[in-house]
Amino acid sequence: MSRKTDPSTLRRVAANFARFRAESGLTQQQAADAADMSLSAIFKIEQALNMPSSVTLAKFAKIFRRDVWEFQAENPAARPIPAPRPEPSVWAAKVKPGVEVDDDLQRRVEEFLADISDEQLERIRKRKEEDLRKSVKPAKKAHK
Amino acid sequence: MPLLDMAEIIRTARELRDRAALPGPPYSARDLMVTCFPDVLVTGAQLPTGLTELVEAGPRGKVIFYNRKSHPSTHRVGIIHGLGHLLFDLVGDIVGTEAANKRCALSFGPHQASQPAAERRADLFAGEILVPLEDLDKMITIELFPTDKIERQHFDDTVDNLASKFNVPVGFLRFRLWDLLQFRRSNFFIKP
Numbered sequence: 354m355s356r357k358t359d360p361s362t363l364r365r366v367a368a369n370f371a372r373f374r375a376e377s378g379l380t381q382q383q384a385a386d387a388a389d390m391s392l393s394a395i396f397k398i399e400q401a402l403n404m405p406s407s408v409t410l411a412k413f414a415k416i417f418r419r420d421v422w423e424f425q426a427e428n429p430a431a432r433p434i435p436a437p438r439p440e441p442s443v444w445a446a447k448v449k450p451g452v453e454v455d456d457d458l459q460r461r462v463e464e465f466l467a468d469i470s471d472e473q474l475e476r477i478r479k480r481k482e483e484d485l486r487k488s489v490k491p492a493k494k495a496h497k
Numbered sequence: 498m499p500l501l502d503m504a505e506i507i508r509t510a511r512e513l514r515d516r517a518a519l520p521g522p523p524y525s526a527r528d529l530m531v532t533c534f535p536d537v538l539v540t541g542a543q544l545p546t547g548l549t550e551l552v553e554a555g556p557r558g559k560v561i562f563y564n565r566k567s568h569p570s571t572h573r574v575g576i577i578h579g580l581g582h583l584l585f586d587l588v589g590d591i592v593g594t595e596a597a598n599k600r601c602a603l604s605f606g607p608h609q610a611s612q613p614a615a616e617r618r619a620d621l622f623a624g625e626i627l628v629p630l631e632d633l634d635k636m637i638t639i640e641l642f643p644t645d646k647i648e649r650q651h652f653d654d655t656v657d658n659l660a661s662k663f664n665v666p667v668g669f670l671r672f673r674l675w676d677l678l679q680f681r682r683s684n685f686f687i688k689p
Contacts, residue, residue, distance in 0.1 A: 442553045442555025442556065442557070443553070443554055444551060444554070445551075445552050445579075445582040445619075446544075446550065446552070447548065447549045447551075447578050447579070447616065447619070448547050448549070449547050449549055452548075458545065458547060458548075462545055465542075465544065465545050466551075466553060469542075474538065474557055474558070477540055478538045478558070485531060
């Protein structure tokens with residue numbers, strides 16, 4: 354038994370779908386390719402000719418970086434503009450004598466740095482600061 | 498600092514040691530970092546094989562990683578070497594590296610020619626902080642790198658003692674004595 358979708362919901366999903374796709378910078382063809390669907394399926398969704406299944410919506414929510422419920426929302430908020438990526442770190446390393454500086458070594462250094470999270474570094478930093486504060490003893494009072 | 502400016506390295510190192518009021522030798526790398534560079538995080542790590550030190554500067558701050566697997570005297574050298582990179586390469590001006598490389602090769606002989614100027618500069622900086630040539634010049638009254646067998650034995654013993662006094666690896670002290678030899682030959686030495 355199939356349940357007929359409310360026309361207003363169908364139109365809302367269609368409009369939101371088209372909007373989210375455009376905001377993601379994808380063409381209909383690119384959206385179709387990303388979801389492994391046909392171009393005509395995308396066309397039908399956006400023209401409110403076909404109500405996508407919940408599985409399809411979940412797939413596109415991931416592609417458009419949206420929540421599934423937003424497809425049916427009245428006025429879904431614009432997706433916040435992602436913060437600009439911070440400048441990448443620069444690094445220098447001292448190698449042991451005889452060690453060749455090649456792409457493999459560079460890759461291992463990059464992996465090493467990526468494995469250490471910002472949070473981890475921040476916690477180490479705070480812990481050291483705390484230790485330093487404790488080690489600074491107040492000045493002794495001069496004896497008369 | 499676009500070129501390998503030895504006078505600038507000596508001046509910077511002396512200023513930092515004075516600012517940190519290091520009584521050494523041995524000159525404490527930790528006290529220097531805490532006093533002069535509290536914003537630089539120094540921490541040990543299991544670095545990728547082949548590395549003795551790694552320094553990072555970027556959005557998450559400045560970090561010097563020393564190789565925890567190394568001897569503590571090597572940690573000290575690694576930390577100050579990393580600081581040299583931070584001061585001269587990663588944060589400061591790096592223009593002119595190619596020229597510096599050429600000058601480095603000319604100034605320090607073929608055994609150092611393959612070393613990039615930035616590495617050589619960081620080594621010299623670490624050397625000037627931990628084992629100042631000024632100190633070595635006063636302490637070393639015997640012939641440097643003698644060929645006579647007995648003199649060589651005595652020289653090697655002296656190197657071991659000095660490495661212990663400055664708390665640096667023997668190899669690093671030899672590198673400093675080689676520098677001292679070059680500077681004595683070139684009559685280039687800055688007195689305070």
